Amino acid sequence: MDQNVENHGRLEKLEGIGCSRKRREDPRFIQGKGNYVDDIKLPGMLFAVMVRSPYAHAKIKSIDTSKAKAYPGVHAVLTADDLKPLKLHWMPTLAGDVQAVLADGYVSFQNQEVAFVVADDRYVAADAAELVEVDYEELPAVVDPFKALLPDAPVIRPDLDGKSVGAHGARKHHNHIFNWQIGDKDKTDRAFTDAEVTVKQDMHYPRVHPCPLETCGSLASYDAIRGDLTVWITSQAPHVVRTVVGLLSSIPESKIRIISPDIGGGFGNKVGVYPGYVCSIVASIVLGRPVKWIESRSENLTTTAFARDYWMTGELAADRNGKIKALRVNVTADHGAFDACADPTKWPAGMFHVCTGSYDIPNAHVSVDGVYTNKFPGGVAYRCSFRVTEAVYLVERMIDVLAQKLNIDKAEIRKRNFIKYEQFPYLTPLGLEFDSGNYLPALEKVLEAVDYTALRAEQAQKRADPNCPTLMGIGITTFTEIVGAGPSKSCDILGIGMFDSCEIRVHPDGSAIARMGTISQGQGHQTTYAQIIASESGIAASQIAVEEGDTSTAPYGLGTYGSRSTPVAGAAVARASRKIREKARKIAAHLLEVAPDDLEFDLDQFKVKGDPSKAKTMKEIAWAAYNNVPEGMEMGLEAVDYYDPPNFTFPFGAYLCVVDVNKKTGETKVRRFYALDDCGTRINPMIIEGQIHGGLTEGFAVAMGQELPYDEQGNVLGGTLMDYFLPTSVETPHWETDFTVTPSPHHPIGAKGVAESPHVGSIPCFSSAMVDAFAHLGTTHFNMPYNSYRVWQHAQSLGL
Amino acid sequence: MSKKTIVSFKLNGTATDVMVEPRELLIHTLREKLSITGPHIGCETSHCGTCTVDLDGISVKSCTVLTVQCEGAEMLTIEGFAKGGVLHPLQEAFTQEHGLQCGYCTPGMITRAYRLLQENPSPTEEEIRFWMAGNLCRCTGYQNIVKAIQYAAAKMRGESVTSSHPLMAEISA
Numbered sequence: 001m002d003q004n005v006e007n008h009g010r011l012e013k014l015e016g017i018g019c020s021r022k023r024r025e026d027p028r029f030i031q032g033k034g035n036y037v038d039d040i041k042l043p044g045m046l047f048a049v050m051v052r053s054p055y056a057h058a059k060i061k062s063i064d065t066s067k068a069k070a071y072p073g074v075h076a077v078l079t080a081d082d083l084k085p086l087k088l089h090w091m092p093t094l095a096g097d098v099q100a101v102l103a104d105g106y107v108s109f110q111n112q113e114v115a116f117v118v119a120d121d122r123y124v125a126a127d128a129a130e131l132v133e134v135d136y137e138e139l140p141a142v143v144d145p146f147k148a149l150l151p152d153a154p155v156i157r158p159d160l161d162g163k164s165v166g167a168h169g170a171r172k173h174h175n176h177i178f179n180w181q182i183g184d185k186d187k188t189d190r191a192f193t194d195a196e197v198t199v200k201q202d203m204h205y206p207r208v209h210p211c212p213l214e215t216c217g218s219l220a221s222y223d224a225i226r227g228d229l230t231v232w233i234t235s236q237a238p239h240v241v242r243t244v245v246g247l248l249s250s251i252p253e254s255k256i257r258i259i260s261p262d263i264g265g266g267f268g269n270k271v272g273v274y275p276g277y278v279c280s281i282v283a284s285i286v287l288g289r290p291v292k293w294i295e296s297r298s299e300n301l302t303t304t305a306f307a308r309d310y311w312m313t314g315e316l317a318a319d320r321n322g323k324i325k326a327l328r329v330n331v332t333a334d335h336g337a338f339d340a341c342a343d344p345t346k347w348p349a350g351m352f353h354v355c356t357g358s359y360d361i362p363n364a365h366v367s368v369d370g371v372y373t374n375k376f377p378g379g380v381a382y383r384c385s386f387r388v389t390e391a392v393y394l395v396e397r398m399i400d401v402l403a404q405k406l407n408i409d410k411a412e413i414r415k416r417n418f419i420k421y422e423q424f425p426y427l428t429p430l431g432l433e434f435d436s437g438n439y440l441p442a443l444e445k446v447l448e449a450v451d452y453t454a455l456r457a458e459q460a461q462k463r464a465d466p467n468c469p470t471l472m473g474i475g476i477t478t479f480t481e482i483v484g485a486g487p488s489k490s491c492d493i494l495g496i497g498m499f500d501s502c503e504i505r506v507h508p509d510g511s512a513i514a515r516m517g518t519i520s521q522g523q524g525h526q527t528t529y530a531q532i533i534a535s536e537s538g539i540a541a542s543q544i545a546v547e548e549g550d551t552s553t554a555p556y557g558l559g560t561y562g563s564r565s566t567p568v569a570g571a572a573v574a575r576a577s578r579k580i581r582e583k584a585r586k587i588a589a590h591l592l593e594v595a596p597d598d599l600e601f602d603l604d605q606f607k608v609k610g611d612p613s614k615a616k617t618m619k620e621i622a623w624a625a626y627n628n629v630p631e632g633m634e635m636g637l638e639a640v641d642y643y644d645p646p647n648f649t650f651p652f653g654a655y656l657c658v659v660d661v662n663k664k665t666g667e668t669k670v671r672r673f674y675a676l677d678d679c680g681t682r683i684n685p686m687i688i689e690g691q692i693h694g695g696l697t698e699g700f701a702v703a704m705g706q707e708l709p710y711d712e713q714g715n716v717l718g719g720t721l722m723d724y725f726l727p728t729s730v731e732t733p734h735w736e737t738d739f740t741v742t743p744s745p746h747h748p749i750g751a752k753g754v755a756e757s758p759h760v761g762s763i764p765c766f767s768s769a770m771v772d773a774f775a776h777l778g779t780t781h782f783n784m785p786y787n788s789y790r791v792w793q794h795a796q797s798l799g800l
Numbered sequence: 801m802s803k804k805t806i807v808s809f810k811l812n813g814t815a816t817d818v819m820v821e822p823r824e825l826l827i828h829t830l831r832e833k834l835s836i837t838g839p840h841i842g843c844e845t846s847h848c849g850t851c852t853v854d855l856d857g858i859s860v861k862s863c864t865v866l867t868v869q870c871e872g873a874e875m876l877t878i879e880g881f882a883k884g885g886v887l888h889p890l891q892e893a894f895t896q897e898h899g900l901q902c903g904y905c906t907p908g909m910i911t912r913a914y915r916l917l918q919e920n921p922s923p924t925e926e927e928i929r930f931w932m933a934g935n936l937c938r939c940t941g942y943q944n945i946v947k948a949i950q951y952a953a954a955k956m957r958g959e960s961v962t963s964s965h966p967l968m969a970e971i972s973a
């Protein structure tokens with residue numbers, strides 16, 4: 001008993017893995033002392049504004065900057081002609097394409113960057129931007145990827161004229177980017193020919209935007225005397241930015257310092273390198289003064305990295321009992337005017353091939369065609385790992401469609417097709433090896449928690465009552481995600497393997513500093529990484545400072561997106577901590593005059609086996625590391641680890657949603673949403689719950705209202721917060737969360753990553769529920785977003 | 801550029817004079833001229849609420865107020881909440897209930913919640929959600945923000961409060 005109390009106390013002090021430790025980043029944020037890019041002020045700093053094209057497709061006949069340059073307070077106006085001598089008017093994208101930094105003779109999407117005005121402050125810069133005169137000759141625009149592939153479609157990228165091979169193989173049309181296929185086509189086609197039942201469904205995953213509350217921006221400061229370039233930037237991947245800036249500018253990386261300060265949300269929007277960043281750097285080099293560029297909200301929504309815009313056709317072949325035999329998928333992917341997708345180099349459709357989901361499907365084939373349109377570039381993960389949201393959406397929708405065709409309950413058909421616990425590690429027909437999963441108990445736990453039988457009974461009653469004003473829909477998803485990119489044998493960005501890193505230094509007083517190659521945008525890394533170190537090395541979390549985001553101090557890492565921080569950097573943190581612990585063991589053995597193997601590690605100390613009165617705490621060992629180490633050992637106590645994961649991790653979950661739809665108005669209320677997540681080992685339950693609430697809310701936003709539509713002229717119709725749906729506290733449903741724990745067998749602490757599952761898993765769950773509301777009337781699918789107007793239209797089309 | 805004027809107001813209890821153009825927005829004056837960078841800019845179109853400050857006893861979105869309109873005003877921003885190193889109950893509550901993630905919306909949220917609790921010391925969940933609808937958050941899903949406001953309300957009413965996230969809950973379980 002006493003021993004337990006004592007241990008409990010020590011555990012509590014340690015604040016290790018499994019504790020709901022309060023966040024270390026909070027004190028600055030709750031007192032208004034966060035340090036976001038736009039908060040930083042440097043002596044002599046100038047402010048820049050981008051001049052953008054009003055047209056989606058046009059030739060630029062001339063640009064006259066003379067009036068703008070003459071405006072008092074203006075320091076420079078850059079156009080493509082100014083960047084040409086530096087060869088900076090085009091830049092490489094992460095997808096192997098190029099993108100115009102400032103328009104080079106033509107524009108190919110609305111709001112494309114044309115000129116960059118640098119002035120004393122933001123008011124003067126905005127005034128002067130109005131004075132830049134651009135003479136355009138408007139050209140016909142194409143915003144529909146199917147029309148873009150017609151023989152006589154306008155040429156969107158004259159710079160690619162005659163190039164029949166792109167970064168990902170042959171191009172079959174002047175607006176075609178790539179065709180990517182995976183899986184065994186013949187076997188899959190045969191399974192379809194032989195099948196007892198087949199279903200087919202077209203679906204559109206609309207163009208949406210991650211829309212973090214802070215827009216993108218940069219502050220570049222070039223010191224001409226020292227030759228040093230420092231850039232504060234809203235980047236989820238500062239080290240990669242440094243490499244890109246080095247490549248573009250020919251400044252050695254040792255002279256470039258990229259700092260991602262506090263970031264006001266990323267969700268994938270802040271992975272790429274944007275023209276504004278490059279222009280602020282050039283302007284600072286040219287003018288010798290710090291130059292800040294901060295996007296407006298509309299610029300953010302209409303020019304920086306959208307997500308999705310996938311036109312998908314799914315097909316399933318099955319037997320009469322609903323056992324799936326094959327999956328076939330064809331996708332037309334709208335990538336906009338430049339292919340700036342943020343995917344690992346070899347994967348032009350990201351990890352879309354996770355689309356066989358949680359199901360034991362023997363045959364599958366996927367084909368994706370990337371297409372240029374006159375829309376802004378991007379194609380990033382919006383709170384998901386590289387096209388996983390699209391993949392999960394597809395398979396979860398398809399299994400529902402199959403269930404409906406066979407008149408089998410949606411929960412039941414899933415149970416019949418789940419990959420079984422004993423089948424892990426499970427090799428999918430598309431070549432992925434799922435690390436671990438236990439799907440059936442997760443689904444059963446959810447069904448029981450919500451009393452699924454009672455819900456179905458209530459629904460049947462409502463359907464039978466012609467006077468019932470509402471349609472009740474029940475949605476289910478049982479998804480598997482793929483995160484933690486990734487093994488460097490298959491994943492790289494610009495040729496750099498997707499490892500991540502951690503460096504820990506223990507000081508003489510037993511406190512420590514740890515630095516990683518990732519960067520938090522709200523995930524709470526400063527809190528959770530310290531918990532891993534605490535559990536693994538015995539140093540109390542409160543004694544550990546965690547730093548990230550400064551390329552001059554942090555070890556190289558690939559950054560934070562695709563839920564990769566915990567699976568990749570988290571593993572590096574654990575392994576570096578273990579290196580510390582093992583060195584500490586040797587020092588303790590030396591101090592206690594025993595062999596290292598005679599010691600056992602106990603929370604925060606090493607004890608002599610069989611004689612627990614003889615012990616050395618980590619604090620004592622840290623002190624000794626600087627004055628009394630065994631002979632032949634180096635002084636100090638520090639460790640570095642670069643972790644190249646052997647595989648991805650595969651978090652999963654089971655979600656259930658109940659909606660009530662007003663038949664007459666289309667208004668929809670989410671009555672209940674129950675989310676069970678399994679992210680393996682849980683580091684901080686409080687933070688996990690917060691991440692899940694956030695992901696579910698973003699999923700709700702996508703399903704129920706977000707879309708960036710275009711008119712035929714290529715005008716983007718969702719470019720302000722007036723038009724683009726961000727749910728408020730009033731619309732946002734109440735979330736119920738739950739969990740199971742199935743650790744990853746290959747991760748040092750068994751953790752899988754969590755922040756994106758709720759987004760990936762909830763969107764098809766909302767669709768499942770919305771379709772279910774109309775299922776008895778023959779609806780098998782209708783496209784998102786389910787705003788009242790669209791739902792009302794659907795109800796009308798059914799004669800309701 | 802037009803002629804500048806001097807505007808005087810009380811900012812977090814301190815008399816403040818600042819020289820601005822008539823067109824200058826309050827959020828820019830605060831952030832660029834007065835080093836008050838707690839209120840943020842998320843839209844400049846009155847939608848997001850990150851720029852919320854308390855002006856003469858009402859919440860305003862400072863991206864939609866001209867600084868020259870503030871002559872003689874009393875203004876409270878997030879920087880004025882903690883007193884003598886002691887956090888305001890709302891600040892404590894946001895940490896205890898995990899009502900923030902990236903922190904970008906937080907100063908505006910707390911400032912708005914402060915006004916709510918001034919007007920209504922015991923709001924229901926529905927009232928809280930209604931009052932906070934002008935402040936967007938992309939990270940938290942609002943549920944923990946609601947809990948934080950309830951926590952602060954209880955504390956300000958003198959009731960005893962504890963975090964709904966006990967440190968060792970899962971370990972002890």
Ligand code: FES
Pocket residue numbers: 840841842843844845846847848849850851852861862863864
């Ligand atoms: S910046 Fe003022 S409401 Fe968004």
Ligand code: FES
Pocket residue numbers: 213264265522899900901902903904905906936937938939940
């Ligand atoms: S905490 Fe990130 S926007 Fe609210």
